Amino acid sequence: MIGNLQCVVLDCPDPRALARFYAAVLGGEVDRPDRRWSLDExxxxxHTPGGPVLAFQRxxxxxxxxWPDPAHPQQFHLDVGVSDLDAAEARVLALGATRLDPAVTGSGSEPDADTVSGAGADVVSAAGAGDGSGAGADVVSTTGSAAGSGSVSEAGSDCVQDEPGWRVYTDPAGHPFCLVRE
Structure with missing residues (x-):
């Protein structure tokens, strides 16, 4: 082992707003003082309840x-395990997430160019959104589908599969994430 993972860092236009968005999705504490870094605009x-730290950098x-346009790759995404997809979807949408076209996320076939060109393009503000209680969700994986049932598409995504059980969204800064039924 060379070192320990300190945090996963997401680039975004508004770090505090995106931290609040994920606090409402995952629970945890935004901007807890930590000797490893300074907090500012x-x-x-x-700091999530399960231990991992997500950091947001302007x-x-x-x-x-x-997603899934290979000309604008996702680079990484979070899979968030939930017990009720519909309830979790309602909460993340209320917080400012955008659901990607269901034809893209659940059809098991390659999307058409019109669908891909608009996927994840909308960015909305989540400043002050949510109550911070989370949805009983945990980060399941940052590298693939929770159950490993996703198949890799030609677009390089691991979120295209033949059966339901997950849905793809973008956070307020446009990063893809999946809600995955546990």
């Missing part, structure tokens, strides 16, 4: 990914 953190020229 350029850097915000979320990127002035942030260009969100457009």
């Amino acid at each position: 350029e850097w915000s953190t979320l 990127a002035a020229d942030h260009r969100p990914p457009r």
Whole structure:
């Protein structure tokens, strides 16, 4: 082992707003003092109840990914395990998430160019959204589907599968994430 993972960092236009969004989705504490970094308008953190720290770094020229468009790759995504997809969806949408076209996320076939070109392009603000209680969700994986049932598409995503059990969204800064039924 060379070292320990300190945090996962997401580039975004508004670090504190995105930290609040994920606090409402996952629970945890936004901007807890931590000797490892300073907190300011350029850097915000979320210490999740399960231990992992998500950090949010301002990127002035942030260009969100457009999953599953390989010209604008997702780079990574979070799978969030939930017991009730419908209830979790209602909560993340209320917080400012955008659901990607169901034809893209659940059809098991490659999407058409019109669907791909708009996927994840909308960015909305989640500043002050949510009550911070989370939805009983945990980060399941940052590298693939929770159950490993996803199949890799030509677009390089692991979120295209032949059967339901997950849904793909973008957070308010345009990063894709999946709600995965546990």
